Amino acid sequence: MTRGAVLFLTGALVAVFSVPTAAYLKLGTRVGTRTVTLKWSQFPIRYFITDRGTTGVTSTQLRQTVQTAFSTWEAVPTSTTSSEFVGFTLANPSSRDGATVIGFQNRPDLERTLGATSFIVDTTTGAIVESDIFFNTAFPWSVSAQGETGLFDLESIALHEIGHLHGLAHSAMGETELRAGGRRVIAAEAVMFPIAFSAGTILGRTLKTDDIAGIGDIYPNSTYTRNTGSISGKVTKNGAGVLGAHVIAFDMRTQTLVGGFSLSEDGTFVIAGLDPGPHVLRVEPLDDGDIESFFDATLNIDVNFQPQFYDKIVVVPKGGGTSGVELNVVAK
Amino acid sequence: MIRHTRIRLLHVTSFLVLVWSASPHSAAAQVYIGSDIPHRGNVEISGGAVWSGGYDLGSASAEETRNTGTGTGPFVLFSTSSRADASPGLQARLGAYLAASLSIEGGVLVARPGISTRLTGDAESAPDITATETLTRLIIDGSALFHLRGASFGGGKGVPFILGGGGYLRDAHDKNEVIETGREFHVGGGLHYWFGQGKHRFGVRAEAGISRRTGGADSIDTTRTVLTVAGSIAYLF
Numbered sequence: 280m281t282r283g284a285v286l287f288l289t290g291a292l293v294a295v296f297s298v299p300t301a302a303y304l305k306l307g308t309r310v311g312t313r314t315v316t317l318k319w320s321q322f323p324i325r326y327f328i329t330d331r332g333t334t335g336v337t338s339t340q341l342r343q344t345v346q347t348a349f350s351t352w353e354a355v356p357t358s359t360t361s362s363e364f365v366g367f368t369l370a371n372p373s374s375r376d377g378a379t380v381i382g383f384q385n386r387p388d389l390e391r392t393l394g395a396t397s398f399i400v401d402t403t404t405g406a407i408v409e410s411d412i413f414f415n416t417a418f419p420w421s422v423s424a425q426g427e428t429g430l431f432d433l434e435s436i437a438l439h440e441i442g443h444l445h446g447l448a449h450s451a452m453g454e455t456e457l458r459a460g461g462r463r464v465i466a467a468e469a470v471m472f473p474i475a476f477s478a479g480t481i482l483g484r485t486l487k488t489d490d491i492a493g494i495g496d497i498y499p500n501s502t503y504t505r506n507t508g509s510i511s512g513k514v515t516k517n518g519a520g521v522l523g524a525h526v527i528a529f530d531m532r533t534q535t536l537v538g539g540f541s542l543s544e545d546g547t548f549v550i551a552g553l554d555p556g557p558h559v560l561r562v563e564p565l566d567d568g569d570i571e572s573f574f575d576a577t578l579n580i581d582v583n584f585q586p587q588f589y590d591k592i593v594v595v596p597k598g599g600g601t602s603g604v605e606l607n608v609v610a611k
Numbered sequence: 612m613i614r615h616t617r618i619r620l621l622h623v624t625s626f627l628v629l630v631w632s633a634s635p636h637s638a639a640a641q642v643y644i645g646s647d648i649p650h651r652g653n654v655e656i657s658g659g660a661v662w663s664g665g666y667d668l669g670s671a672s673a674e675e676t677r678n679t680g681t682g683t684g685p686f687v688l689f690s691t692s693s694r695a696d697a698s699p700g701l702q703a704r705l706g707a708y709l710a711a712s713l714s715i716e717g718g719v720l721v722a723r724p725g726i727s728t729r730l731t732g733d734a735e736s737a738p739d740i741t742a743t744e745t746l747t748r749l750i751i752d753g754s755a756l757f758h759l760r761g762a763s764f765g766g767g768k769g770v771p772f773i774l775g776g777g778g779y780l781r782d783a784h785d786k787n788e789v790i791e792t793g794r795e796f797h798v799g800g801g802l803h804y805w806f807g808q809g810k811h812r813f814g815v816r817a818e819a820g821i822s823r824r825t826g827g828a829d830s831i832d833t834t835r836t837v838l839t840v841a842g843s844i845a846y847l848f
Contacts (some may be wrong), residue, residue, distance in 0.1 A: 453675065454686060454734065466675035466686030476678050486678075529673045531691055531728065536673055555789070557828070559691060559728055559742050561673075563735060586737035588689075588730045592744040594784040594828070601789075 294340070305497055306398075306448045308405050317398065318497050323361040324349075328369035330384020333416040335445045336433060338367060338382075341414075345381050348437035351486060352445060357495035357503035357552065360445060372413040375399060379444075381437075383420075384413035384464040392473055392539065393418055394436050395551035398442035409607045412440045412520075419478070426481040435476065435483025442471050442490060446497050448573065449473040451525045452489045452538045455567045462568065468536050473572040488535035493551025508595035513541070514562055514605025516584055520546030521608060523565050523573070523580030528558045528593070540565075555597040559590035562606045584608035621687055627740025649758070649770075649805070649847055653708040661700040666835050667774050668693035668726070676840025695835075698724035700748070702804040702841060712758045718778075720750040726828070744785055745830050750795060758803075765804070773800045774818070782828035793826020799839070805847060814841040 288592075305315035328342045336344075342364060349362040372382040377399070385394065392415055399409040414420065414436060421430035453467030455474060464474045469489040476482045486494075495503040514524040524541040528550045539550035564582035565573060574580055587608060593601055649655070670692045697758035700722025708714040723748050731739045754776030763770045780793040799820015805812045822837045 280785055400733040425683050454688075463681075464678045465681045466677045477680060480679050482678070527673075527688075529671075529689075529691070531671050531693065534671045534674070536675070536688070557726070557728075557744070559730060561689065561733070561737060562729075563737070586733060586735045588733075588737055588740045588742060590740055592726060592728055592742045594744065594789045595788045 280596050305493065306443070306446050308402065310402060310405050316446060316497060317400060317405055317407060319360075320404065320406040321548070322359075323363040324379065324444070325363045326379040326381055327365050327368040327370065327371055329380055329384075329516060330369060331383055333383045333414075334421055335430065336383075336420045336422050341381075341383065341433070342367070344422050344433045345437050345441070347434055347580070348441045351438055351484070352441055352494060354436060355486065355491050356536050357491065357500060357507060358498045359500040360498050372411040373397065374411065375409070381412040382414070383416045386413065386417045387417040389415055390417065393431055394440045396440045402571050405420050407444075407446065409442050410444045412437075412444060414440075419435050424481075426479050428479040430483045431475065431478050435470075435481060438470050438484060438486070439475075442494070447471050447490070447493045447496060449490050449568070450493070450538060451540070451565055451573065452527070452536055453565060453567055467484055469538070473568050488530075488533070489537045489597060492537045492550075495552045503552065505598050507552050509549055509600040510558065510560070510593050510595060510602060510604060511547070511549040511602045512606060514546040514606045514608060516581065516608050516610065520544050521581045521584065522546065522578060523570070523582070524548070524562050524584070524606075524608065525565070526550060526606065527561045527563070528553055528557060528595075529561065530554050530558050532556045549600075551600075553595045555595050558593050558595055560593055560604065560606065562587060562589070562608055564599050576583060585611055621767050633767060648713075649803075650711045651708055653714075653810075653847055655706040655708070655714065655716070655762065655845055655847050656704070657706075657843040658701070658703040659816070659841060659843035661702045661841040662721065662841060663698055663700060663722060663724065663822070664838035665694050665697035666837055667804065668695055668835075669833065687734065689737070690731050691728050692731070693728040696725040697704060698722050698748075700724075700754070702843070704843070706756065712760055714756045714758065715752045715753065716756065717751070720752070722748045724748055731772055746785075747783040748827075749781040749783075750778050751781075752795065752797070754797070756798075768806070768814075769802060769804045771800065771802050772818075774820070780824055780827045784828060789828075791826065791828040792825060795822050795824040797822040797839070801841075803845065805845075811848045812846070814845045816845045817841070 301537040307314045308317050313542045330338045332338045333530040334420045334604035353360050370380050373381045391493045419430045420433045421427040422433050426432050450469035452469035452472040455462040469487050514521040526548050539548050563586035566582050570580050621702040635646050652804045672690045673688040677686045700720050702720040704716050704718035706714045706716025726744050754774045756772045756774040759771040777796040780795050782791045797820050801818025803816050805814035819840045825834045
């Protein structure tokens with residue numbers, strides 16, 4: 280099989296704008312002249328499952344797997360979300376009918392896409408009206424608890440797509456290598472990394488700190504507001520702002536990683552949802568995935584600089600923020 | 612005979628026993644034996660410099676979950692190794708003699724220790740670097756001092772002591788935006804040397820000890836041992 284290991288989980292099928300002041304990356308949409316976070320305004324998220332299975336996976340197993348993936352996101356202690364399975368439907372997951380539909384669909388034309396999430400958005404508020412997810416039956420799927428060699432783990436991919444459904448964009452918390460046919464993941468520390476782990480593994484079933492920070496940022500509860508903090512600052516090169524730089528905060532106490540991007544022309548970044556305590560910062564160019572997996576293609580993302588560390592330890596306050604970090608990078 | 616017995620006790624007694632000796636029963640047995648030795652009712656004020664040793668804060672790795680078929684073990688993005696630097700500070704103490712051989716005191720210590728983290732082994736060749744920060748540390752503590760009168764010298768002007776106690780540790784990070792607190796316990800020993808003969812006397816005080824600390828800013832959830840050395844000017848009245 281030459282499908283290879285390079286399979287993009289999604290290119291969210293909406294015009295995606297990055298939202299300023301976001302860590303990781305949140306989906307956004309234009310409302311007038313503003314860019315607002317794409318998010319659900321009402322819970323529970325009510326969804327249907329297309330009553331169609333694929334080889335090795337029945338529609339009932341699909342429903343159970345999707346439910347498990349929703350539950351994983353809903354268990355995040357710093358965020359409040361909920362969902363409700365409404366029933367099976369004959370509608371395809373690409374229908375634009377006001378109903379959120381999740382199901383299998385045969386898309387051999389998308390030869391590198393395991394699944395994708397699409398949205399219908401209220402353009403006056405940015406609220407998500409409908410979000411559909413399809414899993415591409417051009418690939419072999421498994422719902423085995425331990426995973427199956429050569430088959431993609433449906434729960435891992437569902438967890439990623441449901442992250443999109445909630446409004447999360449891609450995380451750059453991973454490393455890849457270029458091989459014939461595209462990129463292969465060497466390692467990743469976010470379910471929302473755009474390229475899947477190899478077939479046969481179930482490594483993608485567990486949310487990472489980066490994912491948890493992201494969902495908390497979009498749907499924060501009182502625990503998030505009270506117990507987490509943020510780091511903000513600017514990434515500059517030769518005195519000018521750098522757009523699209525990936526900034527990583529490493530918590531030396533919990534040994535966890537959360538990433539964010541500089542999301543404006545002046546290089547401003549914010550990484551939110553961090554545990555209080557000392558962090559070290561590292562900035563790198565966005566070179567472990569296609570830029571279009573993260574940002575609108577019209578943006579001028581700067582990848583011409585060397586990775587580097589920040590020379591100060593940054594301490595995150597509980598329920599507050601540390602600002603004024605200046606990361607000055609140099610060209611390669 | 613009484614004096615000889617006390618000397619022997621000093622070598623074997625524990626802190627709890629020292630506290631016991633401060634009971635009214637023991638105190639009542641103390642006898643003022645001359646102006647060369649501080650005695651019950653004296654008050655001591657001292658202030659001076661403290662040096663606290665540096666210590667290791669441990670290592671950590673920024674790890675990512677490795678994909679199958681790309682190697683073994685977690686993928687290490689980079690590694691950190693942290694250390695609290697040795698630092699000078701200032702201290703002030705106020706004590707009261709409950710007996711010629713026993714005093715209690717409270718004190719405050721202020722220091723500006725530095726924390727440094729060495730960042731190495733970046734998977735994408737980011738240059739190694741040392742990231743730093745400076746803390747404002749405040750320690751408020753209490754101690755019991757047992758004065759070794761039997762080991763005094765210089766006509767009673769020099770009096771060794773041993774001490775033990777504990778306190779509250781407060782670390783403020785740069786800009787004092789974040790406060791982290793902890794506890795400390797200390798034991799040590801030192802020497803007073805008093806000048807003059809009157810009730811009101813100046814003297815010098817030198818001491819060294821170890822401090823066991825938990826919490827505060829520079830911990831990675833560990834208890835650490837810190838060597839301390841201090842020198843002060845003291846006033847007795």
